[in-house]
Amino acid sequence: MLNKLKQWKRQQNNENVDERFQELLKHPIPGHIAIIMDGNGRWAQKRALPRVAGHHEGMKCVRRITKLANELGIEALTLYAFSTENWKRPKMEVEFLMKLPEEFLGTFLPELIEENVQVKMMGAKEAIPPHTLKAVNKAIEATKENDGLILNFALNYGSRAEILDSIKHVLKDVQNGILDEKQLNEEVFSNYLMTKELKDPDLLIRTSGEIRLSNFMLWQLAYTEFWFTDCLWPDFGKEQLIEAIEAYQGRSRRFGGL
Numbered sequence: 184m185l186n187k188l189k190q191w192k193r194q195q196n197n198e199n200v201d202e203r204f205q206e207l208l209k210h211p212i213p214g215h216i217a218i219i220m221d222g223n224g225r226w227a228q229k230r231a232l233p234r235v236a237g238h239h240e241g242m243k244c245v246r247r248i249t250k251l252a253n254e255l256g257i258e259a260l261t262l263y264a265f266s267t268e269n270w271k272r273p274k275m276e277v278e279f280l281m282k283l284p285e286e287f288l289g290t291f292l293p294e295l296i297e298e299n300v301q302v303k304m305m306g307a308k309e310a311i312p313p314h315t316l317k318a319v320n321k322a323i324e325a326t327k328e329n330d331g332l333i334l335n336f337a338l339n340y341g342s343r344a345e346i347l348d349s350i351k352h353v354l355k356d357v358q359n360g361i362l363d364e365k366q367l368n369e370e371v372f373s374n375y376l377m378t379k380e381l382k383d384p385d386l387l388i389r390t391s392g393e394i395r396l397s398n399f400m401l402w403q404l405a406y407t408e409f410w411f412t413d414c415l416w417p418d419f420g421k422e423q424l425i426e427a428i429e430a431y432q433g434r435s436r437r438f439g440g441l
């Protein structure tokens with residue numbers, strides 16, 4: 184009896200989730216969503232599993248949320264997969280993390296191609312292992328003509344380093360007469376950033392209850408709506424994505440105006 188009731192309640196909830204998902208489409212959808220995918224280690228710890236099990240489960244969640252974002256017609260999804268600070272983690276964990284891109288793409292690249300997804304990457308390539316970079320570059324090449332969802336992985340990414348490198352590039356262009364410093368403004372500077380082909384994120388989601396940016400897209404998030412959740416990334420699913428976008432749709436954005 185109890186199982187029947189649980190099954191009925193679960194079905195009611197699923198129907199409600201699907202209705203809410205469809206309802207999202209009647210209101211403005213965020214063009215670009217950025218996600219700090221936090222809580223993978225804690226997810227594993229709660230289950231007395233090794234931390235890497237949480238990272239692996241988090242990788243499956245990447246596929247789940249990518250499919251949902253594509254269904255919603257979201258233009259770009261930027262995922263913070265590995266920060267410049269993550270190199271400080273234990274060697275074994277870093278080696279495991281650096282294998283995830285090739286595992287993800289080895290499994291899902293055909294599906295991404297099928298679903299018209301364009302894979303991009305932003306970050307400092309020089310420190311990324313060749314085997315990792317080879318898999319990512321293969322996916323970028325294989326999907327470069329796709330014009331559906333842009334799936335942008337932040338890999339060995341740090342925003343302060345990105346901004347500093349852009350400033351150095353601007354200085355060099357001014358010195359070489361390529362750029363007149365009087366022409367330098369926010370729009371011109373944005374074209375020096377790794378995100379030059381993307382609009383700024385409309386919505387930032389951070390999971391696991393942490394309320395900080397962790398050196399992520401500091402310039403680009405100036406007018407972005409933030410949504411924080413205690414939900415751990417591996418547990419982040421359709422219902423949580425709906426909740427985040429419902430919150431976004433409930434806010435009126437003024438971009439500094441009245």
Ligand SMILES: Cc1cc(N2CCCCCC2)n2ncc(-c3ccc(F)cc3)c2n1
Binds near residue numbers: 238241245264285
């Ligand atoms: C380093 C790392 C970690 C990683 N995690 C799983 C998601 C939670 C965050 C940490 C662990 N995931 N998940 C997917 C990728 C990936 C990266 C580039 C790419 F082109 C394709 C897939 C990934 N990369």
